[in-house]
Amino acid sequence: MMMYMISRTAIFLMxxxxxxxxxxxxxxxxxxxxxxxxxxxxxxxSDKVQTIDTIAIExxxxxxxxxxxxATKGTYLYAGKKTEVITIKDKEAAITEKYGRQIFAKIPGVxxxxxxxTGNQVNIATRGLDPHRGWEFNIRKDGIITNSxxxxxxxxxYNIPMEAVxxxxxxxxxxxxxxxxxxxxxxxxxxxxxxxxxxxxxESINTVGSYGLVSTYSGASGKIGAIRYSAWMNKKWLGGYxxxxxxxxxxxxxxxxxxxxPAMTLKAEWTHSNYLIHLxxxxxxxxxxxxxxxxxxxxxxxxxxxxxxxxxxxxxxxxQTTVHCTLSGIIGDRNSVMFDRPATIAxxxxxxxLQFNNRQVDxxxxxxxxxxxxxxQTYSLFAADHTLTAGMQYLNNDLHRRQQGKGTxxxxxxxxxxxxxxxxxxxxxxxxxxxxxxxxxxxxxRFSLNTGIRFETGQSExxxxxxxxxxSELPTTIERSFPLIGINALYSLxxxxxxxxxxxxxxxxxxxxxxxPASVFEFSDKNLRDADGFNAEIGFRGHxxxxxWDISGFYLRYNNRLGILAQTANDGTLTLLRTNIGNAVTAxxxxxxxxxxxLNSDMLFSVFTSTSYxxxxxxxxxIRSGNTNISLDGNAVESVPxxxxxxxxxxxxxxFSLSLLSNYTAESFADPLNNVIPNQSGxxxxxxxxxIMDMSIGWKISKNIKILCNVNNMFDTHxxxxxxxxxxxxxxxxxxxxxxxxxxxxTP
Numbered sequence: 143m144m145m146y147m148i149s150r151t152a153i154f155l156m157x158x159x160x161x162x163x164x165x166x167x168x169x170x171x172x173x174x175x176x177x178x179x180x181x182x183x184x185x186x187x188s189d190k191v192q193t194i195d196t197i198a199i200e201x202x203x204x205x206x207x208x209x210x211x212x213a214t215k216g217t218y219l220y221a222g223k224k225t226e227v228i229t230i231k232d233k234e235a236a237i238t239e240k241y242g243r244q245i246f247a248k249i250p251g252v253x254x255x256x257x258x259x260t261g262n263q264v265n266i267a268t269r270g271l272d273p274h275r276g277w278e279f280n281i282r283k284d285g286i287i288t289n290s291x292x293x294x295x296x297x298x299x300y301n302i303p304m305e306a307v308x309x310x311x312x313x314x315x316x317x318x319x320x321x322x323x324x325x326x327x328x329x330x331x332x333x334x335x336x337x338x339x340x341x342x343x344x345e346s347i348n349t350v351g352s353y354g355l356v357s358t359y360s361g362a363s364g365k366i367g368a369i370r371y372s373a374w375m376n377k378k379w380l381g382g383y384x385x386x387x388x389x390x391x392x393x394x395x396x397x398x399x400x401x402x403x404p405a406m407t408l409k410a411e412w413t414h415s416n417y418l419i420h421l422x423x424x425x426x427x428x429x430x431x432x433x434x435x436x437x438x439x440x441x442x443x444x445x446x447x448x449x450x451x452x453x454x455x456x457x458x459x460x461x462q463t464t465v466h467c468t469l470s471g472i473i474g475d476r477n478s479v480m481f482d483r484p485a486t487i488a489x490x491x492x493x494x495x496l497q498f499n500n501r502q503v504d505x506x507x508x509x510x511x512x513x514x515x516x517x518x519q520t521y522s523l524f525a526a527d528h529t530l531t532a533g534m535q536y537l538n539n540d541l542h543r544r545q546q547g548k549g550t551x552x553x554x555x556x557x558x559x560x561x562x563x564x565x566x567x568x569x570x571x572x573x574x575x576x577x578x579x580x581x582x583x584x585x586x587x588r589f590s591l592n593t594g595i596r597f598e599t600g601q602s603e604x605x606x607x608x609x610x611x612x613x614s615e616l617p618t619t620i621e622r623s624f625p626l627i628g629i630n631a632l633y634s635l636x637x638x639x640x641x642x643x644x645x646x647x648x649x650x651x652x653x654x655x656x657x658x659p660a661s662v663f664e665f666s667d668k669n670l671r672d673a674d675g676f677n678a679e680i681g682f683r684g685h686x687x688x689x690x691w692d693i694s695g696f697y698l699r700y701n702n703r704l705g706i707l708a709q710t711a712n713d714g715t716l717t718l719l720r721t722n723i724g725n726a727v728t729a730x731x732x733x734x735x736x737x738x739x740x741l742n743s744d745m746l747f748s749v750f751t752s753t754s755y756x757x758x759x760x761x762x763x764x765i766r767s768g769n770t771n772i773s774l775d776g777n778a779v780e781s782v783p784x785x786x787x788x789x790x791x792x793x794x795x796x797x798f799s800l801s802l803l804s805n806y807t808a809e810s811f812a813d814p815l816n817n818v819i820p821n822q823s824g825x826x827x828x829x830x831x832x833x834i835m836d837m838s839i840g841w842k843i844s845k846n847i848k849i850l851c852n853v854n855n856m857f858d859t860h861x862x863x864x865x866x867x868x869x870x871x872x873x874x875x876x877x878x879x880x881x882x883x884x885x886x887x888x889t890p
Contacts, residue, residue, distance in 0.1 A: 206232060206690075207228060207230075207233040207248065208226065208227065208228060208229070208249075208690075208736070209226075210225045210226060210227060210683065211225040211313070213582070213590075214518070214582075216285075216466065217464055217465075217466045217516040217517065217518040217531055218320055218321075219320065219518075219582050219592060221582050221590050221642075222591075222592050222630030222631050222632040223313055223314065223316055223630055223644060224316065224642065224679055224694055225312065225313050225314070226249050226311075226312045226692075227309055227310070227311050228245065228249070228310040228312075229309045230245075230304055230307045230308060231308065233245070234792060234799060234801035234840055234850070235838060236836075236838070236854055236885075237304035237885075238261070238303075238305065238347075238349040238355070238357045238378070238885060239261045239854065239881070240261030240262075240264070240303075241254075241256070241836070241854060242256060242264060242265070243256070243788065243834075244836060245304065245310070247790060247803055247805075248750060248752045249268075249752065250692075250753055250754040250786070251268045251269060251730065251732045251786060252268055252786070253266065253267050253268070253273055253781070253782070253786060255273040255274065255863050255864045256863050256877045256878075257862075257863070257864070257870075258382075258387065258389075258875070259380075259387075259877065259878035259881070260380055260382070260389040260391070261378075261391075262301055262389060262417045263301065264276055264298070267781075269325075269326070269698045269728050269756065270728030270758035271325055271326050271700075272781070273781065273864070275299070276326070277289070277295075277296040278324055278326035279298075279324055279327060279329040280318070280322035280326075281329045282329070283302055283330070283333065283413065283450065284330075284332060284333055285330065285454075285468070286450060286454075286468065287472070288300040288448075288450055290472050290476070290506075290508045291472070291539045292510070292537060292539070292574075292651075293537070293539060293570075293572040293600070293602050294570045294572060294653060295476075296324075299415075299446035299474070299508075300413075300446075300448040300472070301391075301393070301417070302393065302395075302413070302415070303359060303393055305347045305359035305374075305376060306359070306361065306374045306376065307331050307332065307334070309332045310330070310331055311332060312327065312330075313327045314326075314677065314696075315677030315679075316628060316630060316644035316678070316679055317630075317644075318626070318648055319580055319626060319627075319628045319646060320578055323576075323596065323626055323649035324648065324649075324650070325649075325673075325675065325698065325700060327677075333372070333374075334361065334363070334372065334374075335372065336363035336365060336370040336371055336372045336397075336399065337365075338370060339365075340365070341364045341365065341366050342362060342364045343362065343364055343889075344361070345361050345887065345888065345889040346358075346359070346360050346361075346887070347359040347885060347887045347888075349885040350883065351852075351882055351884065352383075352881040352883065353380060353382055353383055353881065354388070355380050355381075355883060356379045356380075357376065357377070357378040358376070358377055358378075359374065359375070359376040360374065361373070361374035362374070368401045368402075369401075370398075372396075373395065373396045373397070374395055375393070376391070377391070377392050378390070378391040382420070383435060384434075384437055384876065385422060385435060386420055386437040386439065387420055387437065389417060389418065389420060391415075391416075391418075392415070393416070394413065395411065395412065395413035395414070396411065396412055396413075397409065397410070397411040397413075398411070405457065405458040405459070406456070406457045407455070408453075409452075409454045410453050411450075411451070411452050412449070412450070413450045414448065414449045415446070416446070416447040416448070417446065418443060418444075418445045418555060419443065420442070420443055421443065421444055421480065421870050421871070422436075422437035422438070422439060423438035423871055424438065424485045424824065424866075424872060424873025424875060425874040425876065426485050426820075426822065426824040426873060427824050427827065427874065429485065430824070430860075430874045430876060434860045434862075434879070435879070438485045438488070439480070439489055439871075440489070441479075441480075441481055441489060441501060441552070441553045442478075442480040443480070443555040444477070444478045444480075444870065445476075445478070446474065446475070446476045446477070447475050447477070448472065448473075448474035448508070449472075449473045450470065450471065450473075451471050451473070452469065453468070454466065454467060454468040454469070455468075462520040462521065463517070463518070463519050464517070464518045465516070465517050466515070466516045467514070467515045467516075468514045468515075469511075469512070469513050470511070471509075471511045471512070472509075472511075473508060473509060474507075474508055475506065475507055475508070476505070476508070477503075477505050477506075477557055478504045478869075479501050479502070479503050479504075479549050479555060479556060479557055480501055480870075480871075481498070481499055481501050482502050482871065484825070484871070484872050485823055485824060485874075497551040498551045498552075500548050500550065500551055500560065501550065502545075502546055502547065502549060503548070503557050504543075504544070504546070504547070505543075505544045505545075505547075506542070506543050506544075507541070507543075508539075509539065509540040510539040510540075510541075511538045511539070512536070512537050514535045515533055515534055516531065517530075517531065517532050518530070518531045519532075526584040527584060528583055528584055530579070530580070530581045530582075531579070531580050531581075532579040532580070534576065534577050535575070535576040535577075536573075536574070536575050537573070537574045537575075538572070539570075539571065539572045540572075541570040541572075541654060542568070543566060543567075543570065543606075544564045544566065544567050545564065545565060545566040546564060546565025546566055546609075547559045547561075547563075547565070548561045563609070564607075564609075565608070565609045565610070566606070566607070566608050566609070567607050568607070568608070568654070568658070569604070569605050570602060570604050570654045571602065571605075572600060572603075574598060574600030574601075575599055576596060577596070577597050578594065578595065579595060580594030580595075588633060589631070589632070589633045589634075591630070592629065592631070592632075593629050594628045595626065595627050595628075596626040597624070597625045598622065598623070598624055599622065599624075600622050600623075601619065601620065601621045601622070602619070602620045602622075602651075603620075604616065604619075604654070616657065616658075616666065620651075620652055622651060622672060624672075624674070625647075626646070626648070627647055628644065628647065629644060629645055630642070630643065630644030630645075635684075636684075638684050638685050639683075639685075640682075640683055641680075641681070641682050642681050642682075642683070643679060643680035643681065644677075644678070645676060645678045646676060646677050647674070648675055648676060648677055649672060649674050650672060650674070651672045652671075656720065657670060659720070664706075665719050667721035667722070670704070670720075670721065670722065671702045671722050672702065673700060673701060673702045673703060673704070673722075674701050674702065675698065675700045676698070676699055677696065677697075677698050678696065678697045678698075679694050679697075680695055681694030681695070681732075682694070688737055688738050689735070689738075690738075691735045691736070692734045693734070693735075694731070694732045695729075696730055697728075698727070698729075699725065699726075699727050700725065700726040700727070701725045702722040702725070703724060703725065703726050704720065704721070704723065705722075705723035705724075705763075705766075706719065706723075706766045707721055707766045707771050723764060723765050723814075724760060724761065724763020725760070725762050726759070727758070727759055727760075727761050728757065728759075728779065728782065730755050730756035730758075731754065731755045732753075733753045733754070734750070734751070734752050735750060736748065736749070736750035737750070745793070745794065745795045745796075746793070746795075747791070748791065748794075749789075749790070749791040749792075750789065750791070751787065752789070753788070754785070754786050754787075755784060756782055756784060756785075756786075758778060758782035759776055759777060759779060760775060760776065760778075761775060763775065772815065774814050774815075777816050778811050778816055781811075781829075781864055782810055783807050783808040783810045783831070784808045784810075785806065785807075786806070786807050787806045788803065788805050788806075789803075790802055790803040790804065797841060797842040798840065799838075799839070799840040799841075800838075800839055800840075801838040801839075801840075802835065802837050803835065803836040803837075803838075804834075804835055805833065805834050805835075806831070806832075806833045807831060807863070812864070812865035812867070813825075813826045813867070823873050825865050825866070825867045826867075829862065829863065829864060829865060832859060832861035834855045834856075834857070834861065835855070835857055836852070836853065836854050836855065836856065837852070837856055838850060838851070838852050839851045839852075846889050846890060847886065847887070847888055847889075848887045849884065849885070849886050849887075850884070850886075850887070852882065852883045852884075852885075853882050854878070854880065854881045854882070854883070855878060855880045856880065857880070858879045858880040859879070860879060861876070861877055862874050862876050
């Protein structure tokens with residue numbers, strides 16, 4: 143946003159300067175040219191020109207790191223939907239550490255599951271959903287899906303470094319029809335695009351910080367003839383806030399654009415991320431109180447190694463018609479080797495063998511492929527221009543899951559098996575076709591209505607062995623066929639102020655984890671139902687000279703949530719049934735307000751609040767507790783704080799900037815039974831509220847060099863955000879205390 147301080151006198155002088163400039167070029171009015179002979183009949187005054195001094199018009203630019211998507215972009219329709227865009231280059235944050243509370247600070251309602259401080263995993267959710275690796279979102283990089291297996295294990299193990307990101311686009315759940323059925327919506331990381339003004343542009347971003355943090359990022363781009371290119375690589379090492387919490391991260395990408403014609407572009411890309419995290423293990427409440435930096439494990443490791451190749455064609459067939467075709471894949475492994483026990487069981491040397499216990503080895507191999515074709519068409523009907531988008535998506539995935547392998551007794555990262563037999567050796571294959579169509583109807587010049595439908599049909603099949611379970615007892619085939627409908631409306635009060643709202647159905651498939659029994663005493667319901675439901679929202683957003691805002695209310699219904707019920711067999715044995723336990727509902731309010739002030743020509747001040755209130759509760763639900771099943775009606779949904787409020791301010795003076803960020807997250811429950819008192823392992827119990835402060839100081843030394851210093855968790859607050867009950871181990875996983883980092887960005 144540009145804010146101009148121009149007086150009426152300056153405007154008049156600008157007009158005079160504009161007229162004089164063109165007068166010097168002796169512009170001849172058409173009326174004084176003989177149209178028959180073409181003879182120049184300019185009046186005598188055309189050579190009497192006076193030159194005045196140059197008029198300098200000064201302007202103050204307020205950097206904006208938050209905005210929303212336009213109504214139509216590429217082959218997508220966003221009119222009437224709640225959208226948010228985070229511009230990374232204008233954000234004062236520790237982008238190397240990738241703290242979610244800083245990156246998504248201005249997106250109200252984002253809950254961050256912050257468990258290791260490495261920045262290698264983005265665990266976020268909105269509106270009461272599960273934050274585990276963002277698996278309630280359709281996650282993309284430059285429009286390419288990065289969820290590892292949308293129907294087998296939808297977490298996104300691929301992670302792009304923030305240094306390579308230009309902006310992040312978030313579309314909430316009511317916009318799901320065009321790209322997927324997910325409740326959370328779509329999260330799209332847009333990487334830095336090639337610099338077309340030169341054949342070689344280079345940048346280097348380097349960071350050092352607390353606990354051995356060292357990161358180096360290098361990127362290059364340019365244009366040579368009809369080819370545009372970009373390439374980057376990032377390496378990061380971290381000793382870790384906790385003991386035995388070191389990590390190593392690497393990522394690379396190469397992108398080539400070939401402009402076949404002004405209307406047609408072919409794009410080929412390969413990107414890759416690979417990181418190894420030393421897992422320090424969960425803590426009990428008493429351990430956390432004594433020392434949150436302690437480790438209960440020294441031999442546990444986690445390693446996703448993911449490649450994402452893609453090929454796409456963008457063709458502007460006509461001014462009113464655009465087609466976009468993509469082919470992409472997710473190829474790689476998710477590896478872990480762990481002594482997987484609660485914190486109450488120590489990992490010690492066995493007296494009889496004088497060695498450690500054998501560790502468990504788990505390997506997931508992803509082979510996920512997607513083909514997608516999209517069309518955007520603008521057309522005229524009843525004296526108005528309408529827009530239609532339509533497309534088809536085909537997925538063919540094969541998740542090869544090998545688990546409960548008997549690993550070594552060593553202490554390093556080693557996936558070697560001492561016995562060739564896996565406890566589980568399974569293939570989960572999926573074929574799925576989705577067809578969608580959505581139309582924006584321009585009812586009036588300022589009011590539009592979107593109507594759309596998405597239809598998905600497919601089948602997942604599981605084959606393989608589970609050593610402790612009869613294959614005949616497993617639900618080996620899951621078929622799906624469902625329609626999703628949606629409607630959105632947009633009313634523009636002015637060009638800068640709009641009302642929006644909508645309703646959209648959503649869907650969450652039964653995934654591989656849901657149908658695999660964890661033990662011989664656990665059974666999976668052969669008639670598991672996929673979760674379904676809807677998002678509904680209404681909002682008001684806009685901006686004026688100094689203020690911007692986005693205020694919305696929402697209602698999300700999540701039916702057929704999965705859980706465990708207790709049952710008694712005919713012989714009196716207690717068994718556990720994994721099945722659909724009931725429904726969950728979240729209603730809430732999301733508020734974003736930001737005010738920007740120009741104090742003088744060199745000083746700018748900005749202040750914002752990003753606050754949400756969520757009321758998340760169970761309805762028509764029950765769950766196992768001991769040997770009985772208990773109604774959950776009215777219980778709070780786990781890991782959903784009622785209040786999340788992030789507030790900050792930035793002062794910019796000349797080439798310096800100072801930013802402060804306050805983050806408050808209310809208490810939440812760790813389990814559906816809403817237990818307040820922690821259990822022995824720390825996996826259930828209240829998650830206390832926490833309040834942390836961050837500070838960033840920036841200095842732009844020159845046009846090409848910028849330095850940024852960050853103090854994260856300034857007051858060294860000891861806190862945790864969640865009590866996981868499965869990976870990476872049941873119990874408390876402390877978040878980082880105070881850390882400090884310094885970054886230098888160089889663009890020669």
